[in-house]
Amino acid sequence: MNFSYSDEQKMLQDSVAKFVQQDYDFDRRRQLVDSETGFSNDHWQLFAELGWLMVPFTEADGGLGGSAVDLMIVMEAFGKGMVVEPFLASAILGGGLIAATGNEAQKEELLGVLMQGRLQLAFAFAEPQSRYNLADVAMTATSQDDSYTLNGQKSVVLNAPAADYLIVAVRTSGAQLDADGISLLLVDSQTAGIDIRGYTTVDGHRAAEVSFTDVKVPASNLLGAEGKALPVIEQMIDRASLALCAEAVGAMEVAYKKTVEYTRTRKQFGVPIARFQALQHRMADMFIEYEQARSILIMAAMQLDANQGIAPKAVSAAKSRVGKAARLIGQEAVQLHGGIGVTDELDVGHLFKRLTTIQYLFGSTDFHTRRFAAAQ
């Protein structure tokens, strides 16, 4: 039994940690969130130079291996700084789908430039009615001659405002809730008929409502087999969920440590409020939640790596347990900070916000608890 990282993994961890520490203080993050694009392209180039954009991919695809443990290392470090660059949306999710479904030509065309930091992707899957059911796809793509015609609406598409290409889950056959009949299409975001309504999300990321009206896409842009995309979508959303859980664990560590630090310095009634046992026990609970979340995250990452990236039950266990911890730690961090915790000026409130959205993204805590129960 061995829970320690390899030397390469330690180097990766150190380099991301150093970046977050040196280049990503809270004021810098705020500037990025308020900027026009919502993140720094310079940072993105740096990610490419340092090889981080290669982390999600196998060596055969030109990457560094693509293990779930590696993803966990990067995302946990990002979580500590609440990094808003679209590593999850573009590299892990978008890039992951190309790597999993693309033919040689598609991979050749896209993965290299993605790893070089010259391509942004977004995965459009959720729809206004779908909630967390990945099989619920109403958006249609009808095939004629050598092209598809797309009509429909996608909700809260992460990184869509910056994306060069959208990867869109569409229904090519069957009924709205059928598992069969879902396909993935690579769509140039500039194509006529696409309307991208971008916005900032409550946690400082960027997303968009994307509507498609008679959008023509060449048939050669199909990713994988027509109508058979659901299993790979589930697999990639699970991988993204694992990454998100890692980000949450990073954010939780900062949140609980900052709370401990704050209560040691904040004096009321003549003593640091950390002296009050009622508060001490609550911080002990935050710490316990954090450790339990970290444990289940490691379990899920190891399960994914041991099972060729397919471990839905383990991922749901992690997403459920991490969501529960994220809720408690986020809420308690704010409460123990008092008034200052609900202000925009302090990072703790922003950690709370991100820990809130993480609970719902890619399926709520309840959804994953239930999915765990239903899994074999």
Place this chain on the structure above:
Amino acid sequence: MNIDFSPEELAFQKEVQAFLADKLPADISEKTLKGTHLTKEDYVSWQKILHARGWAGVNWPVEHGGTGWTPTQKHIWAEECAKAGAPDVIPFGLKMVAPIIYTFGTEEQKQRFLPDILATNVWWCQGYSEPNAGSDLASMKTTAVRDGDDYVVNGTKTWTTLGHYADWIFCLVRTGSPEVKNQEAISFLLIDMDHPGITVSPIITLDGHREVNEVHFDNVRVPVANRIGEEGKGWTYAKVLLTHERTGIARVAISRQCMKSLKELAASTPDSITGAGGNLLTNPAFSQKLAEVEIELLALEYTNLRTLAAVSTGSAPGPESSILKIKGSEVAQMIDELYVEVAGYYSMPFVKEQFVDGFDGVAVGPGTAANSAPKYFNNRKVSIYGGSNEIQKNIICKAVLGL
């Protein structure tokens, strides 16, 4: 035991319903029910409508222009207002400083201040908390040093809700020498915000909104005539107010209204698990959580009614009202959280222009979704302000359990 309203109370309820149906502006009601921010003008115009009907001073004695309502009538009023989407009045003038003025103020102060408060001609804000005096309010540092007929005030007050709208601020200030025991050196001052030396700076909260402020006093001269009661008794006056009229803090009526809308919303939200035709109300996990909050709210409603009944028979609400604050804030926060859960992915977009008054574009996401997360974030304050829930538990330990 009897929970029924008397015939007179039922008639009063009808009268209130008719008034609200007739006089509550539709746009204000809509904003209130949706939980979006009201403008200063919204509050002022609604409070003036109440004043015109003679219902602005709900808790005030009749001699000062109040309603003289019984606790049950006040309860009916709160229930009907919540149902109709009538906003709470801004409490600082009508509910906070006015009782202090009519209880402890001089005749001259009563005549000078009360009519404008009742008519909402003047907007008041509260200057209690300071950056280093939150839960331990008595450790506040803002000083008022006597100089002839004036006090010279220096210091910083914080969490001043809607202080940027305010014409006047009521403050707890330190008038005694540093040797005097904390609470006996505190006086209560009314300060015109137009005085030179006062600056108001915004604090942006987690919903991205300016609701609270810091108020800085730099050698602000305040006439001694603006002090309420005796020097050094300010803490006592403020405390008397704190144990008065605490039943509203349970937020029962508002939470019930929010719960009702939440259930309607959940019933029309498709569920990821049950598939076609299923909705969130049929989702076992969600309906379980919803029911648990609803049951807590029901218990709270009766705790609130029991307090109300005790007040009706003449006993002042005691430290038990801390239960109302704790459970009231917890229930409200749970309901807010369930709204986020119902919104799902649509809790994430933060489309700023949608929150600007007069927005008439197409909103992102359905109905209340856009406001669900900002409201949830912002309402974390409810278990912090007005004596945090931790402080309320200390009060219960000390005053009720004798620990």
